[in-house]
Amino acid sequence: MTENSTKEASDVGAGEGAEAGTGVTLSRRRLLGTVGAAGAAGLVVGGAGGAFGVSAAQDDAPALSTLGTTEVAFRADRRTPQAGITTPMQAHGHLVAFDLAPGAGRKTAAALMRRWSALAEKLMAGEVPADDTGVALDAGPASLSVTFGFGHSFFGRTGLTARRPLQLDPLPHFSADAIDPKRSNGDLWVQIGANDALVAFHALRALQKEAGDTARLRWQMNGFNRSPGATAHQMTTRNLMGQVDGTNNPKPSDKDFEERIFVGRDTDQQWMRGGSYVVVRRIRMLLDDWEKKSRAEQEKVIGRRKSDGAPLTGGDEHTPMDLTKNGPDGFPVIPADAHARIAAPESNQGAALLRRPFSYHDGFRDDGAPDAGLLFICWQADPLRAFTQIQRKLDRGDALSPFLRHEASGLYAVPALEPSGYAGQALLEG
Numbered sequence: 001m002t003e004n005s006t007k008e009a010s011d012v013g014a015g016e017g018a019e020a021g022t023g024v025t026l027s028r029r030r031l032l033g034t035v036g037a038a039g040a041a042g043l044v045v046g047g048a049g050g051a052f053g054v055s056a057a058q059d060d061a062p063a064l065s066t067l068g069t070t071e072v073a074f075r076a077d078r079r080t081p082q083a084g085i086t087t088p089m090q091a092h093g094h095l096v097a098f099d100l101a102p103g104a105g106r107k108t109a110a111a112l113m114r115r116w117s118a119l120a121e122k123l124m125a126g127e128v129p130a131d132d133t134g135v136a137l138d139a140g141p142a143s144l145s146v147t148f149g150f151g152h153s154f155f156g157r158t159g160l161t162a163r164r165p166l167q168l169d170p171l172p173h174f175s176a177d178a179i180d181p182k183r184s185n186g187d188l189w190v191q192i193g194a195n196d197a198l199v200a201f202h203a204l205r206a207l208q209k210e211a212g213d214t215a216r217l218r219w220q221m222n223g224f225n226r227s228p229g230a231t232a233h234q235m236t237t238r239n240l241m242g243q244v245d246g247t248n249n250p251k252p253s254d255k256d257f258e259e260r261i262f263v264g265r266d267t268d269q270q271w272m273r274g275g276s277y278v279v280v281r282r283i284r285m286l287l288d289d290w291e292k293k294s295r296a297e298q299e300k301v302i303g304r305r306k307s308d309g310a311p312l313t314g315g316d317e318h319t320p321m322d323l324t325k326n327g328p329d330g331f332p333v334i335p336a337d338a339h340a341r342i343a344a345p346e347s348n349q350g351a352a353l354l355r356r357p358f359s360y361h362d363g364f365r366d367d368g369a370p371d372a373g374l375l376f377i378c379w380q381a382d383p384l385r386a387f388t389q390i391q392r393k394l395d396r397g398d399a400l401s402p403f404l405r406h407e408a409s410g411l412y413a414v415p416a417l418e419p420s421g422y423a424g425q426a427l428l429e430g
């Protein structure tokens with residue numbers, strides 16, 4: 001069920017085997033798309049050397065790098081989870097929530113989801129939509145993924161309350177919460193990720209315009225991660241506190257991965273079978289306070305080394321934590337209130353979630369502190385048993401909590417996609 005992984009295209013440089021390989025096919029498609037957008041085959045759009053200085057007849061056009069050509073599949077040939085869940089994290093992200101316009105009901109919502117899905121599929125394949133703005137013209141799909149979710153309020157607006165899963169019941173209040181309702185929840189949620197900032201913005205703008213009068217933007221947040229190729233070898237990304245973040249995520253190869261992250265067959269809401277629930281939290285980091293702590297203090301807060309993410313009990317990043325090991329002082333080497341200990345499945349009756357966040361930085365606050373932190377995005381089959389269980393535990397004594405403020409929150413149902421059809425079709429037409 002994890003075919004929404006990237007289709008790696010071969011990295012074909014100009015002049016070397018440019019006739020073969022998916023990368024070249026894709027580059028060609030972009031060229032044709034560029035010309036198509038201009039409405040005349042063979043036209044050199046923008047003139048040679050201009051912004052769109054390419055021609056369909058130009059055989060020796062330089063090929064895009066793997067970063068540009070890599071394509072994420074919107075759908076597969078069988079029911080699969082949407083892209084953007086197990087897809088490798090991208091460097092740029094936009095999270096957007098929309099509310100349906102007053103009077104827009106189920107039929108209008110279905111028409112929007114149909115249009116949005118068709119557009120997302122096109123964009124993710126690197127094709128150029130009609131009436132294009134031109135923002136992404138020279139780039140390949142750059143691992144673009146678009147993911148659609150449905151919030152609690154969507155069901156009332158569309159007369160579908162009987163189909164609202166209990167899993168969408170509002171999250172409880174936690175003591176680190178300072179939630180801004182205007183930047184929370186929403187009828188519809190869209191996650192956009194890409195390894196190119198212009199490709200990501202292009203998709204955001206195209207989807208917003210496609211919403212037309214049907215849905216209005218409720219809130220939007222922008223995030224980022226490491227760019228592919230920025231480090232000497234592929235490694236787990238760091239967050240804005242400088243920690244290696246994502247090490248102990250469940251892996252698709254784990255035997256219980258599917259049941260932890262995706263909704264099983266026994267659900268009473270069959271339209272969610274194979275889908276997942278996403279919790280989105282905007283978590284501001286109190287970086288001025290955090291950066292005053294020594295490295296040793298920071299490492300005790302997490303329970304892992306800052307340099308390489310290895311547990312304080314030794315080994316490398318992927319060595320399991322030894323939660324039973326005591327130091328010479330008789331105290332646990334990974335402290336009782338260490339974030340990684342408290343969040344671990346061993347401390348939560350086996351509960352686990354798939355974290356796929358973006359960092360954010362929105363300038364500086366009036367007091368000079370960075371308005372920065374983590375757009376914490378986590379995926380699970382049941383938010384009550386995963387996010388809520390773990391966050392409740394963290395709320396009671398996580399050493400990291402004093403450095404965090406949860407400022408916005410959302411919970412959405414993200415149904416699987418059929419080989420044909422649009423996101424949410426089984427909900428809206430079933």
Ligand SMILES: C=CC1=C(C)c2cc3[nH]c(cc4nc(cc5[nH]c(cc1n2)c(C)c5CCC(=O)O)C(CCC(=O)O)=C4C)c(C)c3C=C
Pocket residue numbers: 239241243244245246247248249281283285302304309339340341343344345352353373374376387390391394404
């Ligand atoms: C409710 C769930 C969680 C929230 C909210 C959360 C916020 C948060 N976490 C970090 C940094 C790290 N988290 C790490 C591990 C970790 N965190 C959670 C859950 C939440 N984190 C889990 C389930 C785990 C894995 C625990 C385990 O099984 O070992 C780590 C350690 C490295 C890793 O495994 O990723 C770091 C670092 C921040 C900065 C943050 C809020 C901004």
Ligand SMILES: [Fe+2]
Pocket residue numbers: 339343
């Ligand atoms: Fe964490």
